[in-house]
Structures are given as C-alpha cells and as structure tokens.
Amino acid sequence: MNTVDAAGLEIGDGHPPRIMGVLNVSEESPYDPSVYDDPGEAAQYVDEQLIDQGADIVDIGLESANKRFEVLSAEEELERLHVALETIESVSGDAVFSIETRYASVADEALSQGFDMVNDICGFADPKLPAVCEEYDVAVAKMASPPDLERPGAVEETDWKRRKSADWAAEADYVDQVYEALKQNGLTDKTIVDPAFGGWSEAQTLEDDRETFRRLREFRALGQPMLVSINRKNFLGDIAGRDTEERLPVSLAATSMAVERGADVVRTHDVAETRDAALIGDAFADRATVTSDGVTISRLEAQSDRELRRHLEERDVDPDEVDRWGSQLVEIEGLAVDERTRLTEAAADANVSTYPTPGNGVLLAGTPSAFSDISTFLKVENGTDSTPLEEIENILQ
Numbered sequence: 371m372n373t374v375d376a377a378g379l380e381i382g383d384g385h386p387p388r389i390m391g392v393l394n395v396s397e398e399s400p401y402d403p404s405v406y407d408d409p410g411e412a413a414q415y416v417d418e419q420l421i422d423q424g425a426d427i428v429d430i431g432l433e434s435a436n437k438r439f440e441v442l443s444a445e446e447e448l449e450r451l452h453v454a455l456e457t458i459e460s461v462s463g464d465a466v467f468s469i470e471t472r473y474a475s476v477a478d479e480a481l482s483q484g485f486d487m488v489n490d491i492c493g494f495a496d497p498k499l500p501a502v503c504e505e506y507d508v509a510v511a512k513m514a515s516p517p518d519l520e521r522p523g524a525v526e527e528t529d530w531k532r533r534k535s536a537d538w539a540a541e542a543d544y545v546d547q548v549y550e551a552l553k554q555n556g557l558t559d560k561t562i563v564d565p566a567f568g569g570w571s572e573a574q575t576l577e578d579d580r581e582t583f584r585r586l587r588e589f590r591a592l593g594q595p596m597l598v599s600i601n602r603k604n605f606l607g608d609i610a611g612r613d614t615e616e617r618l619p620v621s622l623a624a625t626s627m628a629v630e631r632g633a634d635v636v637r638t639h640d641v642a643e644t645r646d647a648a649l650i651g652d653a654f655a656d657r658a659t660v661t662s663d664g665v666t667i668s669r670l671e672a673q674s675d676r677e678l679r680r681h682l683e684e685r686d687v688d689p690d691e692v693d694r695w696g697s698q699l700v701e702i703e704g705l706a707v708d709e710r711t712r713l714t715e716a717a718a719d720a721n722v723s724t725y726p727t728p729g730n731g732v733l734l735a736g737t738p739s740a741f742s743d744i745s746t747f748l749k750v751e752n753g754t755d756s757t758p759l760e761e762i763e764n765i766l767q
C-alpha cells in the first residue's frame with residue numbers, strides 16, 4: 371500500500387485514519403451547517419467546528435455537487451475562489467486545506483495561493499488536472515466518475531462497451547464499474563481513491579451503495595489510500611429508517627466499519643463524533659505492515675476469492691493462480707538483490723509461489739501453513755533468522 375504525503379500529513383497503512391471536515395462557500399449546498407459566504411465567519415467555523423474538533427483536512431467546495439444544480443464553469447468557480455482563499459488566510463488552526471474542484475485551472479490557482487491538496491469528484495475528467503497535481507507535488511482525492519465534467523460519479527451511465535470492451539461490459543456489475551472508473555485516466559503517486567458513495571445519478575440505487583460498502587476491501591488492491599464520504603448518506607439512513615438530521619448514529623457505525631475495511635480518510639460534517647468512530651475501527655482493523663531498514667512487508671487483506679483476484683490482477687498475475695493455493699498474500703518491497711534471491715529460494719522450498727511486482731518487489735502467495743515453513747528455510751550459517759526476512763513470520767501471527 372502506497373503512503374501518500376499530503377503537505378506533511380501521512381495517509382495510509384500504519385497511520386491513524388484521517389478526518390476530512392467540510393466547508394462550503396456555495397449558496398447552493400444543501401447542508402446548511404457547513405455553508406458560509408463570509409470569510410471571517412467561515413474561518414471561525416473551520417477553527418471551532420472542524421480543526422478544534424479533530425479535522426486533519428479541511429475540504430472547501432466552491433459549488434454544490436448535487437445533480438439538481440447546474441454545473442459551474444471554471445470561470446465561475448474562479449470568481450468564488452477568493453472567499454476560500456481569504457478563509458484559509460484567516461484560520462488560526464493547523465490543517466491540510468483541500469480544494470474541491472473538477473478543473474485544472476482552478477486547482478492550479480488554488481494551489482499557487484495556499485491550498486495543499488485537491489479533491490476531484492470528476493475522476494480526472496479534465497486530463498490536465500493530474501498533471502497540475504504532479505507539478506505541485508500534492509495529494510489528490512479522485513472520485514470514481516465517468517470522463518465527463520458535467521456528470522460526476524455517474525459510473526453506470528458510462529459507455530463501458532466503448533471505454534473498456536463489450537465482453538467486459540456484459541459481465542461487469544456496479545462495483546466493477548466503480549473500480550474501473552477509478553483506473554480510467556490513471557492515478558498519480560499521491561492519489562487517494564474515492565468509491566463515490568451517494569446518489570450521483572438517477573440510475574444509482576441504494577443497493578449499489580450498499581454493495582460498494584460490502585466490497586470496500588477490494589479497492590485496496592489499487593495500492594492507494596482510500597477516502598470514503600458516507601456521512602448521513604441515504605443508503606445508511608434507509609436501513610434504519612432515519613431522515614438526514616437523525617442519521618448520525620448510523621453514520622458513526624458505518625465509519626468504524628469503513629475504517630476496519632480499509633478507509634484511510636473519512637469525509638464528514640460531524641467531525642468530533644466521526645473521529646472517535648474512526649479510531650475504534652482502526653483499533654480493531656486486522657491489517658499488518660512492517661517497515662524496517664527500507665524494507666516494507668505487507669499482508670494483503672483478502673477475505674474472498676474476488677478480493678484475491680483484484681490483488682493479482684493489479685500485479686499482473688494470472689488471477690486463476692488463486693486456485694493453486696490458499697488465501698494468504700504477502701508483498702515485500704525494498705529487498706536487496708541477495709535477500710530477494712534467498713527469499714525466492716526459501717519460498718520455493720516451502721511451496722509458496724512468488725511473483726515479481728513493479729519496483730523490484732515480490733509477491734508471495736500460499737497457504738498459511740506453507741508460510742509458517744518459510745522461516746525454517748531462512749536460517750543463515752550462524753543459525754539465526756535472516757533480517758529483515760524474519761519479519762515474514764511475525765506479520766502472519
């Protein structure tokens with residue numbers, strides 16, 4: 371799993387879940403508590419209700435993303451940007467400031483004047499946006515979306531026969547489409563993926579959101595940190611029969627589950643409560659990553675064949691290989707050549723399959739019992755375990 375540095379804030383495995391609080395400077399936004407058009411009042415809200423309550427990131431929107439409203443042009447967003455800029459200049463607390471925009475020109479202007487990262491709900495529909503983020507070396511949240519600046523999140527309305535293939539489109543379900551939408555137009559090294567919860571189009575159903583949530587772990591196969599925006603969403607409220615104002619409890623329950631399933635950033639209007647729920651989810655998450663002397667050893671989570679296949683596909687390994695062994699995957703990056711050779715030999719002796727991964731890493735695949743045998747074959751002449759390879763056994767316990 372790649373760790374993303376967002377203006378000094380580390381996001382990813384081995385770091386606490388990060389809380390993204392929300393400020394809107396758009397008169398169209400439907401959730402009144404977060405909407406301000408006066409920079410002074412907005413800054414006070416950010417300090418008292420977001421940063422002081424535990425927000426690590428403050429996401430500032432220039433327009434409502436609600437599909438009922440017309441999309442603002444880049445020029446119209448730029449006309450509103452001054453309110454956001456004056457706001458962050460007046461904030462006294464410390465946070466990473468994110469600009470929510472779909473336009474490269476707006477992102478460029480915002481980053482040049484003090485913003486730290488970008489939140490793009492259109493999934494790089496503006497092909498220049500990722501280049502702008504790379505130029506400024508900033509983190510960017512990319513929401514799953516068709517390549518259309520006016521239809522954020524409407525992945526099921528994409529012509530997948532043309533974008534992918536007719537055979538793929540015939541077999542793909544909604545979560546497959548979300549996953550593929552995140553891959554469209556690529557990812558930067560500092561991309562944070564967002565599976566696009568919420569009613570982004572008339573075709574998207576509550577069950578689509580629920581299925582995405584059930585399969586949240588699959589998105590970890592993309593190798594990037596993950597953001598979820600589930601605060602008071604309809605697919606949660608519908609389960610409990612609660613209106614928006616009464617959905618905080620269901621949001622908090624889902625937050626803990628989302629973090630346990632792999633979410634690294636939670637976007638919310640209810641910062642203090644969401645922070646606590648995220649910490650609970652993190653405390654009970656069964657993820658294991660060890661970094662020592664430049665070597666990273668990660669147990670890849672997979673609770674189904676489908677999740678295993680996602681990981682294998684992203685690492686250019688034939689997913690049918692899953693039938694040859696059990697459900698244990700370990701990825702190791704940063705090994706010296708001699709250590710990688712010794713590990714490969716030991717894995718073969720222990721009947722654990724090995725596959726090369728990008729960046730000179732190695733993927734180990736096998737049954738839990740086979741993994742337990744690896745350390746036996748990693749003894750060096752003096753009778754001690756090879757370091758850092760000895761951590762392989764530790765991370766599986």
